[in-house]
Amino acid sequence: MRQLRRLVLMAVCSTLVVASPTRSLAREGVTQQVHEARQEGSVWTAFAFNRHLSPFSLNVDVEGSVATLTGTVENEVKRELAEQVALGIDGIETVDNRIRVDPGVRPRLVSVAAVDERLDDATVEARVKSKLLWNTRTEGLDIGVESREGLVTLSGESASAQARELAGKLAASTEGVERVDNAIRVTGEPGTVARAQSEVAQAGNLLGDAWITGRVKTRFLSSDNLGALDISVRTDEGVVHLAGTVATAAEKELAVETARNVRGVLDVQAASLKVAG
CATH class of the missing domain: 3.30.1340.30 (Histidine-containing Protein; Chain: A;)
Structure with a gap:
């Protein structure tokens, strides 16, 4: 799909x-x-x-x-x-x-749990922004997006009441959003809507790599066996690349499985993660 x-x-x-x-x-x-x-x-x-x-x-x-x-x-x-x-x-x-x-x-x-929560807020903001950027009636608007614990606040200006309502609906339909405070001000005339839904879905994937990298690092930090290891993490279109050196094959396997179990990860490449000795 x-x-x-x-x-x-x-x-x-x-x-x-x-x-x-x-x-x-x-x-x-x-x-x-x-x-x-x-x-x-x-x-x-x-x-x-x-x-x-x-x-x-x-x-x-x-x-x-x-x-x-x-x-x-x-x-x-x-x-x-x-x-x-x-x-x-x-x-x-x-x-x-x-x-x-x-x-x-x-x-x-700042605890690991707190960092995890802030990353959730950051990725919700990114998802909402992507939907607004890739929709014909909202892509040209200067809309601010702020997320905190499931509450998304929209600010800025809209050309029409319809565009304001659409921005609120797009935000409300985004994964991780529980409530929307739509503070967008209406300043102009109505416009038109024309965009394939597949573009909106695809845009949601474009902003995920930074969040995935942060989440994998968070999982490593919270692990008793991986927290002290120097493992670099890079994500490219959902594929996580691990690099560095670990002491045992078991540590490498654990790092790979930990990364693989993070939501949004499509694959894990660990050829650059070496086992010492």
Whole structure:
């Protein structure tokens, strides 16, 4: 079924490119927005797994190759560290560091369970954004998405009441969403709706890799046998690639099975995960 959806999407996109140069340019813009959303997830995941930064509430917004960072940390060293971590993400060339320094800010104690919960919120936001980006009536709107423990809050402006209602329905039908607070303001005239549902389904997969990588790392960290091991994790279209060195074949097998049991993982490649000796 997944392969069928991809073939259908490829056929639809090919038709759009031939039939409408304007639509092709619009699609490029949407693809760029999806790419930016994935980069935001990658930066956030890097923050979540950095022991110096994870206790602080930091936010990232990516536009083009520029990442804008906001939040508060306790000293200048950690402010600069956040900037360097963001610059380490592929495609991020410039960082607009708006993080404030407040010596009085109290770092939070972050457990593995808490990181897991924050990753759930991040992936729900990504899924909702992807649906909005790939729908004709919502792709051009400036809609903010925030998720917290199943509650998704939509903000921004809409050209019509119909588009606002559609954005709310798209968010409500997303996996992991329990309630929607639709705070989008209506400012213009109604538009039209025209998009194959297969595109929406496919877009939901484009933003999953950063979440899967974070979830696999979380599972490793929470394991008594894997938490202390230096295993790198990379995900490409649902396929997890493991690399590094472990002490025994049993540890390698456990790492592979742990990754394979994470929701969304299609396959695990571990040829680069070596057994010492």
